[in-house]
Amino acid sequence: MQACASESHDTQEQLSDKDREFMHQAYELALKGYNEGGCPIGAILVDEDGTVLGAGHNALVQEGNPIIHGEMAAMRDAGRLDSRRKTTMYTSLSPCMMCAGTIVQFKIGRVVVGDVVNSPGNVEFLREKGVTVDILNYEPCIDLVKKFREEKPELWLEDWGGA
Amino acid sequence: MQACASESHDTQEQLSDKDREFMHQAYELALKGYNEGGCPIGAILVDEDGTVLGAGHNALVQEGNPIIHGEMAAMRDAGRLDSRRKTTMYTSLSPCMMCAGTIVQFKIGRVVVGDVVNSPGNVEFLREKGVTVDILNYEPCIDLVKKFREEKPELWLEDWGGA
Numbered sequence: 001m002q003a004c005a006s007e008s009h010d011t012q013e014q015l016s017d018k019d020r021e022f023m024h025q026a027y028e029l030a031l032k033g034y035n036e037g038g039c040p041i042g043a044i045l046v047d048e049d050g051t052v053l054g055a056g057h058n059a060l061v062q063e064g065n066p067i068i069h070g071e072m073a074a075m076r077d078a079g080r081l082d083s084r085r086k087t088t089m090y091t092s093l094s095p096c097m098m099c100a101g102t103i104v105q106f107k108i109g110r111v112v113v114g115d116v117v118n119s120p121g122n123v124e125f126l127r128e129k130g131v132t133v134d135i136l137n138y139e140p141c142i143d144l145v146k147k148f149r150e151e152k153p154e155l156w157l158e159d160w161g162g163a
Numbered sequence: 164m165q166a167c168a169s170e171s172h173d174t175q176e177q178l179s180d181k182d183r184e185f186m187h188q189a190y191e192l193a194l195k196g197y198n199e200g201g202c203p204i205g206a207i208l209v210d211e212d213g214t215v216l217g218a219g220h221n222a223l224v225q226e227g228n229p230i231i232h233g234e235m236a237a238m239r240d241a242g243r244l245d246s247r248r249k250t251t252m253y254t255s256l257s258p259c260m261m262c263a264g265t266i267v268q269f270k271i272g273r274v275v276v277g278d279v280v281n282s283p284g285n286v287e288f289l290r291e292k293g294v295t296v297d298i299l300n301y302e303p304c305i306d307l308v309k310k311f312r313e314e315k316p317e318l319w320l321e322d323w324g325g326a
Contacts, residue, residue, distance in 0.1 A: 064242050067265065072230050079227045083326040101264020102230065105324045161268045163246040 015112070015134055022046055022090040023114050025055070027140045030070065030092040033057035039159045040144045041093045043070035045078045045108070048086040054078025060159050069159075071099040075106065084108045092141040094121020096160060104129045114141035118149065119160070178275070178297055185209055185253040186277050188218070190303050193233065193255040196220035202322045203307045204256045206233035208241045208271070211249040217241025223322050232322075234262040238269065247271045255304040257284020259323060267292045277304035281312060282323070 022044055029042025038061040045054040056073025060066055068076070071091050081087075088110040089103060095111065100122035103111055110132040113121065117137070126133050149156045157163065185207055192205025201224040208217040219236025223229055231239070234254050244250075251273040252266060258274065263285035266274060273295040276284065280300070289296050312319045320326065 060243070065239050066243060066269065067230065067235050067238050075230050076228050080223065080229060080321065081325060082321065085326070096264075097268040098261070098265040101259075101267075102261040104264075105260040106229065107324050107326075158243065158245065161247075161270050162244060163248070163270075 015136055018050060019090070019112055019134070019136065020138075022052075022088075023092070023112060023136050023138050023141070025052075026070070026090045026092045026114060027138060027144070029055060029057040030141060030144055033059070033062070033070075034144060034148060036062055038062050039155060040148050041070035041091070043074040043089060043091040045074045045084070046088050046090065048088075053081070053087060058159065061155070066159070067098065069096060069099050071095055071102060075102060088112060090114070092138070093145055094119050094123060095126070097122060097125075100125050103131055110134070112136055114138040115145055117142045118145040178299055181213060182253075182275055182297070182299065183301075185215075185251075186255070186275060186299050186301050186304070188215075189233070189253045189255045189277060190301060190307070192218060192220040193304060193307055196222070196225070196233075197307060197311060199225055201225050202318060203311050204233035204254070206237040206252060206254040208237045208247070209251050209253065211251075216244070216250060221322065224318070229322070230261065232259060232262050234258055234265060238265060251275060253277070255301070256308055257282050257286060258289070260285060260288075263288050266294060273297070275299055277301040278308055280305045281308040 026042040026044050030040040034040035039058040042057040054074040054077035056077045058070050059068035084106050089108050090112045092114040094113045094116045112134045123133050189205040189207050193203040197203035202221040205220040217237040217240035219240045221233050222231035247269050252271050253275045255277040257276045257279045275297045286296050
């Protein structure tokens with residue numbers, strides 16, 4: 001945990017106002033999912049010029065579909081693309097192994113993570129695979145998942161892969 | 164490639180008629196996808212008692228959705244489950260990094276792969292994470308993807324993550 005904390009501190013200095021703005025949008029998607037009774041994780045895929053290519057939130061409950069984590073919803077929404085190398089994935093929670101594998105397979109160049117507290121995610125895995133990972137530590141994202149985990153621990157477990 | 168060939172030979176001896184039957188079903192799903200103009204990869208998620216929990220094929224073309232590889236289609240079709248530890252994923256082609264990550268995240272106990280020739284996939288990654296991987300080397304799966312790659316190399320590239 002200490003390594004994460006120091007890492008995120010270093011990284012935060014490199015983040016722009018635009019990064020914080022997109023992370024806030026990812027948080028708002030997470031909040032929408034939470035208000036629908038679902039898991040509060042949202043994500044946005046953004047092109048190098050700042051165009052939003054895709055956005056979405058976890059839909060395990062809403063669609064009864066376990067593969068629709070936030071990042072996967074953004075991937076689905078963005079649809080078919082020739083290349084994602086110059087895109088950035090903003091995700092309110094550090095990617096699980098499915099989402100980290102997806103980011104690597106589809107060659108997404110950069111990931112900005114809003115929360116490594118509720119899950120350390122796969123930050124090192126992504127970096128080893130050549131993905132740039134910046135950690136924002138956005139308090140609203142962290143607080144929302146913390147609240148959700150306290151309220152619905154079984155749903156959190158199911159969403160994170162089951163027993 | 165030699166390591167794969169020897170590995171798959173060893174593994175094939177442990178495969179049952181039931182395994183071959185499910186792999187043939189995965190192949191038929193792959194063929195259905197191919198006949199629709201899509202990428203020919205199919206998968207089936209089966210419970211320990213032989214019940215098919217979910218089945219599907221790649222739907223990049225059909226749904227314009229890059230995350231629906233064969234294994235992901237089977238996961239989506241199976242829907243919400245408390246645990247997947249005792250399930251087996253039969254997949255006509257060795258899992259890409261997205262699908263391998265999904266198998267690990269959702270704690271699928273075993274994977275049977277029909278083709279490691281067109282893609283070596285992530286067999287070692289899966290084994291390191293504790294997943295049992297058996298390689299069937301089912302000729303119809305191998306031949307179908309080989310034909311597809313020759314016919315539509317750009318679609319193969321796009322499906323496998325893009326440029």
